[in-house]
Every structure is written in structure tokens, then in C-alpha cells.
Amino acid sequence: MNPAARVQAAIDLLDAMIVAARASGASADRIAADWFRARRYVGSSDRRAIRNLAWDAMRACGDIPHNGRAALLQLARQDPALPALFDGSRYGPAPIGADEQAATGGVAPAWLLTTLAASGITADEQPALLTRAPLDIRANALRITRDELAVRLPVAAQPGPGPDTLRLPTGTPVESWPEFAAGLFEVQDxxxxxxxxxxxxxxxxxxxxxxxxxxxxxxxxxxxxxxxxxxxxxxxxxxxxxxxxxxxxxxxxxxxxxxxxxxxxxxxxxxxxxxxxxxxxxxxxxxxxxxxxxxxxxxxxxxxxxxxxxxxxxxxxxxxxxxxxxxxxxxxxxxxxxxxxxxxxxxxxxxxxxxxxxxxxxxxxxxxxxxxxxxxxxxxxxxxxxxxxxxxx
The missing domain is CATH 3.40.50.150 (Vaccinia Virus protein VP39)
Structure with missing residues (x-):
């Protein structure tokens, strides 16, 4: 898929997620899994790019967007490379209209920000609630120590807080590793x-x-x-x-x-x-x-x-x-x-x-x-x- 087609695919995926969120339906993870299962022709790199676009767009919108396009338009305000991908190409999204409105940005709906502030999560700390999380795993002490596990992993891992924590980059495919199948660790924040x-x-x-x-x-x-x-x-x-x-x-x-x-x-x-x-x-x-x-x-x-x-x-x-x-x-x-x-x-x-x-x-x-x-x-x-x-x- 070309970059413009990925943007349109993210818009379509977000449309389904927004409908589910309004109706208290399936989670975004479940929606994405079902969406990609129905489109097995989409390759792994395209899936990863589409998912990243959808999740970044969700993070960019404080209130629930009207639709997926409005969410991507809000993300486009933060990413200067995105507007050019609204190019009207065969599989890409239509060009951005002069008066087209993006979704509302922010960390969360206003009432929820007020509630967080009253609970001690002040405005300077609120943006961190939406940053991308690292991938943490817990060495299973019934089978292995953290230091022993770190040596066996196929990529470098840093000790995290806690006696058994190892931290890896976001998106590391740890559940495909033989060490996971052998019960040497669990994915856990x-x-x-x-x-x-x-x-x-x-x-x-x-x-x-x-x-x-x-x-x-x-x-x-x-x-x-x-x-x-x-x-x-x-x-x-x-x-x-x-x-x-x-x-x-x-x-x-x-x-x-x-x-x-x-x-x-x-x-x-x-x-x-x-x-x-x-x-x-x-x-x-x-x-x-x-x-x-x-x-x-x-x-x-x-x-x-x-x-x-x-x-x-x-x-x-x-x-x-x-x-x-x-x-x-x-x-x-x-x-x-x-x-x-x-x-x-x-x-x-x-x-x-x-x-x-x-x-x-x-x-x-x-x-x-x-x-x-x-x-x-x-x-x-x-x-x-x-x-x-x-x-x-």
C-alpha cells in the first residue's frame, strides 16, 4: 500500500472504532483485530503503519471525533507530512477542503480533565497519560531470573523498576519468541x-x-x-x-x-x-x-x-x-x-x-x-x- 492508501485505511478503521466507542461496543483492539482479519491481503508492515496512524489519531483527539477523517485531520495538524497524503488518489483520501473541520484536540474531554485535576493529576502531568508506552515483561521467577532471561532474549532489554522487570521497545514481537512459549516471561507493565x-x-x-x-x-x-x-x-x-x-x-x-x-x-x-x-x-x-x-x-x-x-x-x-x-x-x-x-x-x-x-x-x-x-x-x-x-x- 502507498502512504495515501494507508491514511484512508486508518480513516476506515477509525470510523468503526468511533461507532463502537459511542455504543459502548467492542474495544479498539478487538475492532482492529477483526478489521485486519477481514483484509488478509494487507501485509504486516502496512498493518503496523495503519494501526499506528489510527492510535496516534485517537491520542490527538480530546473529545470523541465525528468520524475517522476528522480524527486524521487533527493528527495532520501535528504531523506536517500528513496533509499532502490527502491527495484524492485512487486509494487515498480526498483533498482537504478549505472549510473542513478537524476533530477537537486535547488530552481528554474537559469534564474529565477537571476530574483528573481534582484527583491530583495536574495539567503539566496530563499529556503523559497519552504517550506511547514501552513494552515491559516480567521474568517468571518460577523458571528463570531476570538476569538469566536478559542474556537469552534475542534483543537487548533494560532492567526496569521492580525485581523481575525488563523493558523493551514498543512493538517488540515478544509473544512470538520461544522464551515466551516456554513460560520464561509474561508481558506485564x-x-x-x-x-x-x-x-x-x-x-x-x-x-x-x-x-x-x-x-x-x-x-x-x-x-x-x-x-x-x-x-x-x-x-x-x-x-x-x-x-x-x-x-x-x-x-x-x-x-x-x-x-x-x-x-x-x-x-x-x-x-x-x-x-x-x-x-x-x-x-x-x-x-x-x-x-x-x-x-x-x-x-x-x-x-x-x-x-x-x-x-x-x-x-x-x-x-x-x-x-x-x-x-x-x-x-x-x-x-x-x-x-x-x-x-x-x-x-x-x-x-x-x-x-x-x-x-x-x-x-x-x-x-x-x-x-x-x-x-x-x-x-x-x-x-x-x-x-x-x-x-x-
């Missing part, structure tokens, strides 16, 4: 790895990952526990949890998987009540800390959506509290930078449970925030996270 260490999971303990999803943090816990003890991964999403057994087998991790019935979770956890050493609550949230990877997520948010996530977090924290033994602990994590889904949620839990106490974890990077700890892209070079450690009486 350095921030996600660090907030797992705040759990301080120990060999021999009983640990529950209450919102395990696909199991990225579950596998990190298994490595911390050296496969000694009992690790139970729970979720209400059958599709997401179904990926964990295969991932655990590849990593050599011993994990029990438990599918819970949404709204009736206590029934599925009754046998664990009051017996668990530690519960990880990697709570559902708005994902404001992951915009580097999912820039379209900011177009899907409303105040009502954030309120709904806050209510879910309160519910899951109360579930976790019923599982913990006396003196046990909860690790509360969100990949959100909004206080409503972080420090406020912890403060509300402590108000409901005044005998519990917060023990803010001091990670090697990040800053104290509220009754916990915060990592941000601008300050720490990781995805954004809030983490708190809560101790039962």
Missing part, C-alpha cells in the same frame, strides 16, 4: 508488577485473587509464593477466566480457578470465609491509568460510569473483608487515577470498617496518595495505578 509486590504474598499462605480476569497478576502472585501454599483465582467473567489455566500451565504456576456467579459471589466463596491470609482486589475501574495503551477509553467515560465503578469497588472490597482471617490483609489496586476509584474507595471502606487500618505500601517508585500509593505515567514511566494495603483487626 512495570507498574502492574510493582503493585503486585505490595501484596507481599508469601510461600505457604492462602491467597485469593478476587478479580483475576485473565490472570496476569495471579501469575505474579504465584511466582512470589514460589508455588507454595494455596492460590485461588476468582472472577465472574467466564471468558476472561478461561484463559488462565493455559497461561498457568505455560508458566508452571499452581492456581485454582473459581468462576463466581455475579450477584451471588458469597455463595461461591463461603468455604473460604474468615480463613484467607491475603485477598487481592484488582478492582474493575475506568482505566484512566491505561490511556497510553487504550486511548479510546476516555471517550467511553461519563460521571455515571465512574459512579458505577465506585459502587462495584465497594461491593468487592466488602466481599474481600469477609474472606480475610484476623490479622490478614487486602491489597486494593485500580488502574485508575481518579480518587473516586482509589483513595475515596479506601476511605469509604475504612469508614465502614473502623477497626481495619491502612498500611500504605512504600514502593521503589511512586508517591504516597491518600491512604495508599500512586504510580503515574508522567512521574514514574508506568501505567497509572493506585494501591493500598488494608489490615484486618
Amino acid at each position: 512495570a507498574g502492574s508488577q510493582l503493585v503486585c509486590t505490595a501484596m507481599n504474598a508469601m510461600p505457604g499462605e492462602t491467597v485469593v485473587d478476587l478479580c483475576a480476569g485473565g490472570g496476569g497478576k495471579t501469575l505474579a502472585l504465584a511466582a512470589m509464593m514460589a508455588n507454595q501454599g494455596r492460590l485461588i483465582a476468582c472472577d465472574v467473567d467466564r471468558a476472561r477466566l478461561s484463559h488462565l489455566p493455559q497461561r498457568a500451565a505455560r508458566a508452571g504456576a499452581t492456581v485454582e480457578c473459581r468462576l463466581l456467579n455475579g450477584g451471588r459471589e458469597r455463595e461461591g466463596l463461603r468455604d473460604l470465609a474468615g480463613t484467607v491470609d491475603a485477598v487481592l482486589v484488582d478492582a474493575p475501574c475506568s482505566g484512566t491509568g491505561t490511556w497510553r495503551r487504550n486511548p479510546e477509553a476516555r471517550w467511553r467515560l461519563t460521571p455515571a460510569v465512574i459512579d458505577r465503578y465506585a459502587a462495584i469497588q465497594a461491593h468487592v472490597l466488602d466481599l474481600a473483608a469477609g474472606l480475610v482471617r484476623p490479622g490478614g490483609r487486602i491489597g486494593f489496586i485500580t488502574c485508575s487515577l481518579l480518587d473516586a476509584e482509589g483513595s475515596d474507595a479506601v476511605a469509604a471502606f475504612l469508614a465502614r470498617n473502623p477497626r481495619w487500618r491502612a498500611e500504605p505500601p512504600a514502593l521503589e517508585i511512586g508517591r504516597a496518595h491518600g491512604r495508599g500509593w500512586r504510580l503515574t505515567p508522567g512521574h514514574d514511566g508506568t501505567d497509572g495505578f493506585f494501591v493500598a494495603s488494608l489490615r484486618a483487626p
